[in-house]
Amino acid sequence: MVNILAIETSCDDTSTSVVVDGKVVSLFISSQKEHNEWGGVVPELASRTHLKVIGFALKKVLQDSSIKLSDLNAIAVTTEPGLVGSLLVGVNSAKGLSVALNIPLISVNHIEAHLLSVLIDNKVEFPFVGLVASGGHTLLYDVKGIGEYVLLGATRDDAAGEAFDKGAKMLGLGYPGGPMIDELSKKGDPLKYNFPRPLTNKPGLDFSFSGIKTALRYFLRDNFDNQLLTDQNLYDVCASYQEAIVETLIKKTLKSCKILGNKRIVVVGGCSANSRLKNLMSINCKKKNIEFFTTKPIYSTDNAAMIGIVAYEKYKSKVFSDLTITAKSNMIRAKIISNKKAT
Ligand code: KG4
Numbered sequence: 001m002v003n004i005l006a007i008e009t010s011c012d013d014t015s016t017s018v019v020v021d022g023k024v025v026s027l028f029i030s031s032q033k034e035h036n037e038w039g040g041v042v043p044e045l046a047s048r049t050h051l052k053v054i055g056f057a058l059k060k061v062l063q064d065s066s067i068k069l070s071d072l073n074a075i076a077v078t079t080e081p082g083l084v085g086s087l088l089v090g091v092n093s094a095k096g097l098s099v100a101l102n103i104p105l106i107s108v109n110h111i112e113a114h115l116l117s118v119l120i121d122n123k124v125e126f127p128f129v130g131l132v133a134s135g136g137h138t139l140l141y142d143v144k145g146i147g148e149y150v151l152l153g154a155t156r157d158d159a160a161g162e163a164f165d166k167g168a169k170m171l172g173l174g175y176p177g178g179p180m181i182d183e184l185s186k187k188g189d190p191l192k193y194n195f196p197r198p199l200t201n202k203p204g205l206d207f208s209f210s211g212i213k214t215a216l217r218y219f220l221r222d223n224f225d226n227q228l229l230t231d232q233n234l235y236d237v238c239a240s241y242q243e244a245i246v247e248t249l250i251k252k253t254l255k256s257c258k259i260l261g262n263k264r265i266v267v268v269g270g271c272s273a274n275s276r277l278k279n280l281m282s283i284n285c286k287k288k289n290i291e292f293f294t295t296k297p298i299y300s301t302d303n304a305a306m307i308g309i310v311a312y313e314k315y316k317s318k319v320f321s322d323l324t325i326t327a328k329s330n331m332i333r334a335k336i337i338s339n340k341k342a343t
């Protein structure tokens with residue numbers, strides 16, 4: 001049996017998980033509420049809060065799995081990309097445990113973990129087109145196999161989740177905005193107002209979400225004089241705004257499939273919890289005879305279970321790290337993330 005303790009602290013969720021032979025046995029996630037009043041993540045607050053929570057998170061997940069420290073075979077941790085101060089809390093905890101227990105350390109890329117999170121509760125064959133849509137990233141990959149990821153497109157400015165979060169802030173809905181907009185949109189008309197679908201009529205597979213957010217700002221100023229909206233107006237604005245983000249994501253993902261001749265789509269990352277995105281993607285895929293996979297919401301947003309899944313694959317290939325690993329902020333434009341053993 002291979003018992004892996006995984007740690008994820010790249011942004012504002014402190015998460016730990018025990019993964020046994022590639023199966024998630026226990027998972028702990030503490031989502032920091034400290035950022036709500038600021039309408040976005042405050043990096044300094046995030047790292048301090050990780051530091052407060054990490055000890056409890058490690059103990060809890062071991063207790064829940066009934067796996068003792070001495071039963072562990074490896075410690076896995078997210079090393080990139082993310083907020084450096086936040087990542088360092090997880091990285092240093094992992095190093096300490098690896099030294100104390102004399103077991104291997106496995107560094108995991110957060111984007112690769114999102115991509116493979118779909119394998120936690122699905123059996124998906126390769127290759128597939130993978131859309132990672134979260135608060136920090138909007139990336140399209142041609143996923144040829146484990147460790148073989150070719151970047152097809154990325155956002156040129158804001159991530160899809162940022163468009164949700166900043167839009168929600170303008171509407172006075174608090175942070176994180178995605179779940180709130182998702183909920184309110186259920187009572188609204190997605191066709192009531194027309195927000196832009198940036199770059200959808202242009203060649204290429206990149207995204208741009210900053211224009212949608214600006215369009216919402218001017219729309220609120222011009223139509224509602226920045227005054228409070230009635231409940232129904234709010235629902236309609238949410239639904240129409242959400243529709244623009246969701247349609248943009250779907251169009252580019254389907255376009256990738258067409259270009260590659262691929263018949264399999266995987267949507268992961270925080271925004272993949274969005275009910276309209278899942279519905280509309282599923283309808284479109286059925287029409288085009290494309291298989292569509294996503295994860296449960298708990299595995300969509302940041303979590304250590306997905307870190308453990310990647311780590312298990314690396315463990316099997318004996319891809320271990322040494323104590324020189326450190327935290328890296330960004331590698332959004334990386335062409336290939338590879339977990340193949342260096343030869
Ligand atoms: O993957 P994640 O937890 O963190 C990053 O790696 O960034 O994603 C968080 C993002 C936030 O922007 C949040 O608003 C968005 O995911 N999100 C959603 C939903 N649930 C979370 N966006 C739209 N609809 C949702 N239901």
Ligand code: ZN
Pocket residue numbers: 110114134269270301302
């Ligand atoms: Zn993430």
